[in-house]
Structures are given as C-alpha cells and as structure tokens.
Amino acid sequence: MRMDKEKRRLWIGRAAAIAAALLLWHLAARAVGQRLLLVSPVDVAVRLGQLVFEKGFMASVLFSLSRIAAGFFLGLSAGILLAGLSAFFRGAELFLWPYLTAVKSVPVASFIIICLIWLDASSLSVFISFLMVFPVVYFNVLQGMKSTEKEMLQAAGLFRMPWRKRLFYLYLPQVEPFLLSACSTALGVAWKAGIAAEVIGIPDGSIGERLYEAKIYLNTPELLAWTVVIVILSVLFEKLFMGIMRAGFRLLKRR
Amino acid sequence: MEDIRCEGIFKSFGGEAVFEDFSACFPAGRLSVIMGESGCGKTTLLNMLMGFEKPDRGKVLGVPEKKSAVFQEDRLFEAFRPLANLKAVLGKRFSDGRLKEELLKLGIGDGDLMKPVSDFSGGMKRRLAIARAVLYGGEALFLDEPFKGLDAETKEAAMDYVRCSAAGKTVILVTHDKREAELMRTGALVSMKKPASLLYKTGTAD
Numbered sequence: 001m002r003m004d005k006e007k008r009r010l011w012i013g014r015a016a017a018i019a020a021a022l023l024l025w026h027l028a029a030r031a032v033g034q035r036l037l038l039v040s041p042v043d044v045a046v047r048l049g050q051l052v053f054e055k056g057f058m059a060s061v062l063f064s065l066s067r068i069a070a071g072f073f074l075g076l077s078a079g080i081l082l083a084g085l086s087a088f089f090r091g092a093e094l095f096l097w098p099y100l101t102a103v104k105s106v107p108v109a110s111f112i113i114i115c116l117i118w119l120d121a122s123s124l125s126v127f128i129s130f131l132m133v134f135p136v137v138y139f140n141v142l143q144g145m146k147s148t149e150k151e152m153l154q155a156a157g158l159f160r161m162p163w164r165k166r167l168f169y170l171y172l173p174q175v176e177p178f179l180l181s182a183c184s185t186a187l188g189v190a191w192k193a194g195i196a197a198e199v200i201g202i203p204d205g206s207i208g209e210r211l212y213e214a215k216i217y218l219n220t221p222e223l224l225a226w227t228v229v230i231v232i233l234s235v236l237f238e239k240l241f242m243g244i245m246r247a248g249f250r251l252l253k254r255r
Numbered sequence: 256m257e258d259i260r261c262e263g264i265f266k267s268f269g270g271e272a273v274f275e276d277f278s279a280c281f282p283a284g285r286l287s288v289i290m291g292e293s294g295c296g297k298t299t300l301l302n303m304l305m306g307f308e309k310p311d312r313g314k315v316l317g318v319p320e321k322k323s324a325v326f327q328e329d330r331l332f333e334a335f336r337p338l339a340n341l342k343a344v345l346g347k348r349f350s351d352g353r354l355k356e357e358l359l360k361l362g363i364g365d366g367d368l369m370k371p372v373s374d375f376s377g378g379m380k381r382r383l384a385i386a387r388a389v390l391y392g393g394e395a396l397f398l399d400e401p402f403k404g405l406d407a408e409t410k411e412a413a414m415d416y417v418r419c420s421a422a423g424k425t426v427i428l429v430t431h432d433k434r435e436a437e438l439m440r441t442g443a444l445v446s447m448k449k450p451a452s453l454l455y456k457t458g459t460a461d
Contacts, residue, residue: 154307
C-alpha cells in the first residue's frame with residue numbers, strides 16, 4: 001500500500017518534470033523564433049502525427065527495428081556463450097581480451113566507416129548493433145559467473161552435480177542481475193549505434209535515411225519527429241524485452 | 256568401509272598454527288563428535304576431511320569418494336523452491352511424494368513448498384540442508400553445527416531424523432552443545448582447544 005503510494009508519487013513527479021521540460025522547450029523555441037534553429041514541441045507533435053500516417057512510415061520502422069533487433073540478439077547470444085566459455089577456460093578469456101578491449105574502446109563512428117568498406121549499407125546496422133551489444137553482455141555475464149561463491153562451487157562438487165545442473169542452479173541466479181543490467185544498457189546502445197550506422201550508411205528505406213534527408217533539407221520538425229519515433233521504439237522494445245526476460249527467469253526458478 | 260583418520264596434521268593460517276601434529280580416528284559406521292570453542296579450527300578440520308582444504312603436512316585417510324554434508328552456511332540454492340533444491344543434488348532418485356514426506360518429518364509442510372528458499376527462516380533452511388545431506392546418501396556424512404538455530408521441538412525432530420537416517424554411516428558432527436554431543440555420539444569425541452594445542456580423545460561411546 002505504502003509502496004503504491006510512493007510509486008504514484010514518483011510517477012506524478014516524473015510527469016510534472018516532463019511537462020516542465022516541454023514547457024521550457026516551447027518557451028525557448030518562441031524566444032528564438034526561428035523554426036530552423038529550434039522548433040517547438042507542438043510543431044514536432046504535429047509533424048509526428050502526420051508522419052505515422054504517411055506511406056513508408058511502417059516500412060522504415062520495420063526495416064530499422066528488424067536489423068537493430070537482429071544485431072542485439074546476435075550480440076546477446078555471442079556475449080552469453082563466450083562469457084560462459086571464458087568463465088570456465090582462462091585461455092579463452094585471455095584470447096578474447098584484445099578483441100573485446102578494442103571493440104569497447106574504438107569510437108563507434110570509426111567502426112561504422114571501417115565496416116562500410118566490408119558490408120553493404122543494409123546490413124551495417126545489424127553488425128554495428130551486434131558490436132556494441134556483445135562486449136556489454138560479455139563483460140557483465142563474465143563478472144556474474146566469476147562472482148559465484150567458492151563455497152557454493154564446493155557444495156556442487158561434493159554433491160557431484162553435473163555441469164548442466166550447476167549452470168541452472170548455481171550460475172543462472174548468479175548471472176541474472178548482471179544479465180538484466182547488461183540487457184538494459186545494451187538495448188539503448190544498440191538503438192543509438194544502429195541508427196548512427198544507418199545515418200552514415202544511408203540504406204534505402206531505413207529510419208537513418210529519413211533522418212539524413214531531414215538534415216539535408218533542414219527540416220527540423222521532421223528530424224525531431226523521427227527522433228521521437230526512435231526513442232519510443234527503443235523504450236517499447238526495452239520494456240517488452242526486459243519484461244519477457246524477467247518473466248522467463250521467474251518461470252525457470254519456479255520449477 | 257574404513258575408519259576416517261587424520262595423521263600428523265599441521266595447518267596454519269597467516270603464520271598462526273591451528274593444528275600441530277594432530278591425529279584422530281573417526282570409526283566407520285559410527286557418529287563421532289568434534290567439540291570446541293569458536294575459532295579453534297573445528298570447521299577447518301571438517302574442511303580438510305571433506306577435501307576442501309589441504310593440510311600443510313600430514314594425511315587424511317579413509318574418506319570415501321561419495322560423501323555428503325550440512326555446511327555451516329547452509330549453501331542452498333536460495334532462488335529455488337525446496338523440492339528443486341533437493342532434486343538439484345538427488346536427481347530423479349526419489350519421487351516428489353517421497354521428498355515431501357521426508358521434508359514433513361523435519362516440519363517443512365506443503366505450505367512451505369511453493370516459496371523460494373530465500374523466503375525461509377534460518378531454521379527452515381537448516382532443516383532443508385539436513386534433508387538434502389541425509390537423502391543424498393554416501394558412506395560419510397559431515398555435519399557442521401547442523402542443529403544451530405533450531406528451536407527445542409524441531410531440534411529434537413532433526414536429531415531423530417539424522418540418527419535414524421544416518422545409522423550405519425560414518426558421521427562426523429561438529430557442535431558446541433554438550434547435550435547434543437551426548438545424545439548423538441556413538442563414536443569418537445574430539446575436543447579441541449585454542450590456540451594451536453589440541454586436546455583430543457578418541458574411542459567409542461559404548
């Protein structure tokens with residue numbers, strides 16, 4: 001009951017903060033008085049309303065969504081598998097270390113430009129999203145697996161638990177918070193990097209192409225309307241995926 | 256089945272000797288007790304017997320390949336329910352009905368079976384750890400203060416459960432409680448003192 005009240009208060013506070021930010025934005029746009037430099041939120045909302053009914057809107061959304069999601073799932077799978085391998089084999093961790101450190105530290109724009117030479121523009125966002133997600137998931141899952149208590153491993157050894165059961169009963173609950181946090185971070189990164197790759201690669205029919213065109217024609221309302229679309233897609237995808245993950249973990253532990 | 260023996264054990268931590276030329280014999284098929292004040296090395300001795308720690312010098316002999324234990328810190332799979340905890344180590348050796356019966360003997364009823372172990376009280380976790388160790392089987396059973404935190408009634412039930420289920424096995428019980436030691440012991444009594452010097456006597460109770 002008390003928790004509900006606190007939650008409600010938090011939501012009301014957040015809504016008020018958003019309203020205040022929109023008001024400030026509107027006032028700043030009016031003060032500047034030039035749509036090209038700073039468009040008001042009302043103009044963005046109007047453009048967004050028109051945009052969703054335009055031919056090609058859903059196609060652009062699906063194009064980018066499918067590629068970024070594919071990159072995310074590839075990065076997630078590779079991160080989990082290789083972190084598992086590294087947790088058990090120190091050699092694998094050492095072998096992977098230079099690649100992962102490079103991926104983590106090289107700016108995403110450099111990767112996009114390098115990859116443009118190797119890949120066609122339409123698959124660029126898949127690869128870039130994968131590249132951004134993979135190290136986040138890898139390092140988090142590896143840290144989770146390494147944090148498994150020595151005492152629990154001793155108990156598993158004494159009771160001669162087979163490796164599949166160790167993975168399920170020992171490592172899964174240990175990795176869960178690390179994996180959830182990694183996914184939450186990685187989803188945001190995947191969208192940002194994926195759209196950046198599209199803006200640079202300009203594949204036909206992508207959200208990135210629409211953003212690029214808006215920039216070329218100095219169409220600020222369109223640019224911000226598409227930005228709002230990206231934020232909404234990113235938040236919805238994150239909420240849906242994280243909800244499924246949490247429910248999956250709950251179900252597994254209820255066995 | 257042979258006796259479990261420690262011969263000429265030396266063990267120190269950070270330069271402080273905990274065991275100096277320590278020897279003891281825990282007779283096969285009996286319940287032996289290790290007693291002593293806190294920090295005198297009882298759990299270290301148990302860890303050496305279970306193979307988790309190696310003595311600096313000396314030998315541990317006669318420990319069977321398949322053994323079971325109740326650890327000082329429960330070491331349960333807290334995110335999972337009690338039956339899952341048992342099945343994690345027992346596999347499909349027992350039916351759900353049989354496992355429920357065993358838990359009921361220790362006062363864990365149907366109402367508790369739907370909760371994750373993390374929601375259990377300390378006493379319930381202890382009893383679940385006892386059930387897991389006893390049902391796992393093996394020729395030797397190591398019990399590190401297994402009845403700690405249990406109230407009088409559940410303690411009696413847990414002691415009876417261990418006595419009945421572990422009959423014929425080599426059991427080594429670590430405890431502070433003299434009464435517990437007297438009621439349970441059928442084998443050796445090892446009394447330990449701090450620091451470094453170890454007073455021990457061995458022999459069977461009967």
